[in-house]
Amino acid sequence: MSAAPAYSEDKGGAGGPGEPEYGHDPASGGIFSSDYKRHDDLKEMLDTNKDSLKLEAMKRIVAMIARGKNASDLFPAVVKNVACKNIEVKKLVYVYLVRYAEEQQDLALLSISTFQRGLKDPNQLIRASALRVLSSIRVPIIVPIMMLAIKEAASDMSPYVRKTAAHAIPKLYSLDSDQKDQLIEVIEKLLADKTTLVAGSVVMAFEEVCPERIDLIHKNYRKLCNLLIDVEEWGQVVIISMLTRYARTQFLSPNQNESLLEENPEKAFYGSEEDEVKGPGPEEAAATALPARKPYVMDPDHRLLLRNTKPLLQSRSAAVVMAVAQLYFHLAPKAEVGVIAKALVRLLRSHSEVQYVVLQNVATMSIKRRGMFEPYLKSFYIRSTDPTQIKILKLEVLTNLANETNIPTVLREFQTYIRSMDKDFVAATIQAIGRCATNIGRVRDTCLNGLVQLLSNRDELVVAESVVVIKKLLQMQPAQHGEIIKHLAKLTDNIQVPMARASILWLIGEYCEHVPRIAPDVLRKMAKSFTAEEDIVKLQVINLAAKLYLTNSKQTKLLTQYVLSLAKYDQNYDIRDRARFTRQLIVPSEQGGALSRHAKKLFLAPKPAPVLESSFKDRDHFQLGSLSHLLNAKATGYQELPDWPEEAPDPSVRNVEVPEWTKCSNREKRKEKEKPFYSDSEGESGPTESADSNPESDSESDSKSSSESSSGDSSSESDDEDEEKGRSSESEQSEEEGKRKKMKKRKTVAEGHREGSSSDEGSDSSSSSSESEVTSESEEEQVESTSWRRKTPPSSKSAPAAKEISLLDLEDFTPPSVQAVSPPTIVSTSLATDLEGLTLTDSSLVPSLLSPVPGVGRQELLHRVAGEGLAVEYAFSRQPFPGDPHMVSVHIHFSNSSENPIKGLRVGTPKLPAGISIQEFPEIESLAPGESTTAVMGINFCDSTQAANFQLCTQTRQFYVCIQPPVGELMAPVFMSENEFKKEQGKLTGMNEITEKLTLPDTCRNDHIVVQKVTTTANLGRVPCGTSDEYRFAGRTLTSGSLVLLTLDARPAGAAQLTVNSEKMVIGTMLVKDVVQALTQ
C-alpha cells in the first residue's frame, strides 16, 4: 500500500519514478480546471497496459469516493477495466461501478457481459462476486438479467453463491417491485435450503420482500429452529425476530390462563426463579406450573423454538442476546421469562450504546415483570462516570424495581445521587423519588420529608424540581401537610424558576383552607410582582386570586380585582382571556347569576391526584428490541407484532411432507422422521394432555413423570448435540431422532389424542397398526384430529394380506409411504388443498375406516385424490427380477377409483440419480373404473437408498412419484454354512463391523419372533447356527454383490448384541439401525 497514503493525503506526492505528471495533487480540487487536469492523469493511467498503474489510479479514485468527492466523469475510463485480470483492480472497479452505475446507466451496460461471464466461472468466489456486483448495479434495464442470474444462482452447488443469491433478492426487489412473485418463488426455494450459510440471508430476504407470506415458513419452521444455533450471528438475529412474529400467529398464548393472576405477579416470580436455580431447567417449572391450570397445551413446535433459542442467551453478540430476550418476553410462559434477566444484565457491561438500548428494553420489561430483575437491583446502581443518558435510564429501571422491601436501599442510593454535579440527573432523581413515593405508600412521608429538605438546597433547579414533585405528592393527602404548604409559601420569595412558583401558587390556592392566614398574604406579594412574572405564573396568580375570592372574599376582594385588572391589560391574550373568564365567573353580575353560583364548585372541586407513571409504560406493544420500541414510534417497515390467536391454527401445516426425498431414503431414516413427533408430543405436552383427559385425578403425578422425562431429554440432547457439532445437519437430525426414540419407551396411555394429531407430521397416509391401536383405545378423542386420517383409507382398505406379518412388524412397514407419496410440490399442494376440503365433511366415517386392517408391505405411491382417481401402491416382492439380477423388483398395484377408464399407463422420463436405473413395466393400455391391476418393475438402486423419481403418465396426466427403498430391500439372501460365515466375518472386521447393544423386550425373546423380525426388516437368509442364543443371517447386496452378515447374540435377561459385517459401511450402519428398531419395539 505504498502509494495509497501519498495519494489520499491532501498533498501532492510523487506518483513514482518515471511518471512525474501523475503525481499531481488529486485532491486540490475546487477549481474546475485542475479537476479536469487531475482526471486526465487518471484516465491516462487507466488506459495503460500496466496493472500497477491501473491499480494506482483506481486506488486514488476509490480514495476520492471515500471522501465523498465526485468521480463520476471517469466512468468511461473505469468501466473499460472491468475485465481486468488483476483481481484487486477488478475489485476496485466493482466498487466504483456500484457507486456510479445508477448515474451512468448506458455506460454501465457495457460491463454486464463481463458479469454474465463471471456467473459461469468455475471459481465460486468469482461467481458470487459477479452476482453481487450485477445485482448491486441499480440499472432498471437489466432487471430480467438479474432475475435470471438470481434464479440460476439459487440452485448453484456452492452454498456461498446461494447465499449471495439470497442477498440479491432484496436488491432486485427494491429496484423493481413488480418482480415480487418471481422473487417469492426463489425465496421459497432458498428457504428449503439446508445449509446454515444460506438460512440467515434468505430469511432476511423474506423479511424485506414478503414478510406477510407467513405460510412459506410453515414447512421450514422446524428446520430453522434446529439450524439456528449454527447460523452466524447476524442471521440468528433476523431469524429469531421473524420466528417471534411467526409464533405469535401460530401458537396460543402460554399465559392465557394466568391473565387473571396478573395483579400478583410477584409471588409467581420468586417461585419460578428458585426453581430454575435448583431444577434442571425451566421446562420443569413450566410443567409443574401448567397442569394446575386449565388445559392449555403448548404446541411442541412452540416449545422447540423456546428450547433452541435458549442457549443463544450465552452468545457474545449483544444483538443475539437481545433477540432471544425479546422472544422469551413475547412468547414464553411467564414462569420461564426469568432466564433472560441474567443475560441482559450482563450486557450492561458492554459499550455505552449497547447499554443504552438494553436499558430501554429492560425499563419496559421491568414494568411488566418486576420480579425478573429484582435480584439484579444493584447492577443498576449508577456510577458518577456513566453518561447522563445512561444514568437516567438506570434511574428509570431502579424506580420500576423499587418495592416495599427494597425501597430503603433504593432511597439511600437516591440520596447520594441527589448530590451529584450533573444537574439533569439530579432533577431526574427527584422525579424518581416522587414516583417511588406514589407507588409505595409506606415511604410516602419519608420521601416527602426528604423532598422538603431539598427545598433548602442551594441549587435552584433542585428546589424547583422538588416543588413540582411535592405538589404532586401533596395532592394525595393534603390535609396532613399544612406545614409543608406553609413552608412552600415562604419559598415564593426566593424561588425564581417559573414552574416551581406556579406549582406553589396552585398548591396554596387549592388548599387555601388549610392555610387561611398565609394565602392572602401570598396573593398580596404576587399582585405586587405580577407584571414581572412569567406567563404560567401569572395564570396561577389569577387562579389563586379566584379561589381566595370564593373562600375568603372579605380579605381578598380588592386584591383579586386588582390582579384581574392587571391581567386585563396583559400582553398575552391567554392571560387576558383567563382574566375575563374568571371575572365573569366569580363576580356576581346581573345576568350571569347561574354560573357564578356554581363557581365554587367549578374552582374548588376535589381533583384526583396525578398518577406518576413511567414513560415506558405500555411500550411493550412494540416488539422489544426493535427500533420502533426504542423510539416509541412506528418506524418505516415495522412489522406489527400480532396478538395471539384465539384458536390455534392447524399445527399440521408445519409437518414436513417431503423430507430430503432426493437424498435420504432408507427406511430407518424415514421411520425416524416420524418418531420425533411422537416423542415430542410425549415429552412436551404429555403433562398437559393427561390433564386434558382426566383433569381431576392424576394430573399431578403425570406431570411429574413427564417433567422428569423432559429433563432427561434435554440432558441426552446435550450429549448428542455436542458430538454432532460439525457434522452435517442431516445426520444431526437423525441423531436427535435416535434420542427421541428412547423417549418413546416412556409412552403412556394418555397420549393417544396428542399422538394422533402429531403423528401425521411424518406419515399422513400410513396404515400403521400402532396408530390404529391407539385409535381403538381412544377413538372419541380422535375425532378432532381427523385430517390426516382422511388420507389413510385407500392404503388400509386395499392392503392385501400378502404376507403373514405380525402386528409388530407392521410398524416397520408403515412409515415410508409418505416419502413414497412425496411427489414434487405441485401434486402435494393440490393434495393438501383437496384434503382441506375433506376435513370439513362429516367425521362419522372415520372410525370405521380406521379399524385395524392386517396388511402389508404395501406403500402408497400415488394417492387417489392426487392421482385424480388413480391410486397406486407399491411393494417390494423380494423375488429376483427377471432379466436383471441387480434390480429390486417392485410390484406396482394400480386401482382406478374414478368414473372414467384410465388409459395408457406407463412410466415417463425418469429423473434418476447417477447409477440408478429403471426397468419399466409394460404399458397398461386401459384400466376400467373400479378395477385394479398389478405390474412389476425393476429398479437398480445401485446399493444406495436414494430415491428413484419418475413420472407416471396416463394419456392425460403426468404424476411425479418416487420410490425409496428401505435398506433391507437392497439385498438378497445367500445361503452359507456356519464355518463359511465365520470365515467371511473374519475378513470383514474393523471399519466394516458395526456393533450395537440392545435390550430385547419380553415380547421378542423367542427364536421364532426374533428370526421373523429380522427377516422382515431385511431380505436376508438365516445361517444355521450351533448355539441357541446366536442368530446369524447372510445376504448380498443386489448391485455390487457385497456380503452382508448379521449376527445377533442374545444373552439372558434380554441383553443382546447386534453385529453387522459388510463392505458397504453405510448399508451396514443403516441396517443395524433398522434391525435394532424392529427388535426393540
Added chain:
Amino acid sequence: MIHSLFLINSSGDIFLEKHWKSVVSRSVCDYFFEAQERATEAENVPPVIPTPHHYLLSVYRHKIFFVAVIQTEVPPLFVIEFLHRVVDTFQDYFGVCSEPVIKDNVVVVYEVLEEMLDNGFPLATESNILKELIKPPTILRTVVNTITGSTNVGDQLPTGQLSVVPWRRTGVKYTNNEAYFDVIEEIDAIIDKSGSTITAEIQGVIDACVKLTGMPDLTLSFMNPRLLDDVSFHPCVRFKRWESERILSFIPPDGNFRLLSYHVSAQNLVAIPVYVKHSISFRDSSSLGRFEITVGPKQTMGKAIEGVTVTSQMPKGVLNMSLTPSQGTHTFDPVTKMLSWDVGKINPQKLPSLKGTMSLQAGASKPDENPTINLQFKIQQLAISGLKVNRLDMYGEKYKPFKGIKYMTKAGKFQVRT
C-alpha cells in the same frame, strides 16, 4: 438494512463515507451534528437519532463517530453491534483505529467495508475470513507487492466461509505451537463514604492467543467452574458440553480471540483488594479546602498491587490544588478539574498518600458534593474470584503444544464515594 456509513471525527468533519445501497447525501449528518451540539459531551449523543427520512445510529469509539444510516425498521442492537465489530476489525487490521490510520489505509478500509456488508446485510465479519479475503497491510507485504505486482486481495473463497468452523482457516502452520490463556478479572465496585461495599461484582474474561498447527481440538477445565455465574462464549465453544460437564471444548480460531467472558455475581462476596482513606473538606467561610487521601492494601492474598492510579473529578468551584504525594506523580487540570495521581506500586509498609489544600473560588458557596474517587490497579498472578484452570488438553493433533496460563486482576469501574 444498513444504508450508509459516515465516519466523523471529533471536530465534525466527515472523513469517510460508504454507501451500500443508493447514495444518501451527507447532509443527513446535519441532524447528527445538531444532536451532538445539544448533548455537549460526546458520550451523551443519543445512539439513535430519528430524522424525517432516515434513522442515524452511531457509536463513539477512539474519538470517532461511526454513524450508520438506516431507512427501515431494524433491531438497533444489530446495527450497533455491527459498528463495534467494524471498529474491532479496523483495530485488528491496523493495530489502532484512529483518523490518520484510516485515512492512510483508505483503500483497504473500503475493501474491508465492502466485504463486511452486502446490500446492508453483514456478509463476512469474522476477522479470520476477512484477512484471507483482504490481507492486512504490513511493511513486508507492501515491499513484496511493489516488486512482484501481487495484490492484497485473495482470489479464492476463504475456506472458513464454507466450513463448519467458519472462525478458523485451514492449513495453519507454526513451528512453535503455543497456546496462551489470560484469565483477566475486573472488579466493578462502588464503595461508600464509610468504606463499606455497596455493590461489587467481578467481570472476567479469558483471552486466548492460540498459535497451533492444523485443526486442534482443545478442552479447558476449571477447578471450580461453579463460580461462574453467567457466561458468554466465542461461537467456537460447544455449548452443550459446557451445560453438561462444565468443560470448555472448542476448536480455536487462529490467533487472538476472546474465548469466554463471565460474571461472578454480586450475591457472592467479593474480596476488595484495596481501601482508600479520604478526608476532603470544604469550609463555607474560607476559600481553602483540605484534601487528603491514602491508599492501602486489603485482602490481596499476599500479592502486590501495582499500577495504581487515582483519578477524581473535582467540583467546579475548585480553582487549584497544591498537593504533595508521598510517592508517584500527580496532575490537576484546572480547566477540566480533573485530578489524577499516578501512584505506582503500593508498599504496605509505607502507604502512599496525597495531601494538601484546594483553593476555591472566592465568594462561591461550598460545593454540595464531594468528588468521587476512581481507582485503577492491577494485581498479577491472581484471579480475585478464585477461579483456577485445572487443565488444558489437546486432541486431534499429534504434536505437544506449549501451554501457558496467566492470571490477572484489575480494577474495572471501581469507585469510592466520599
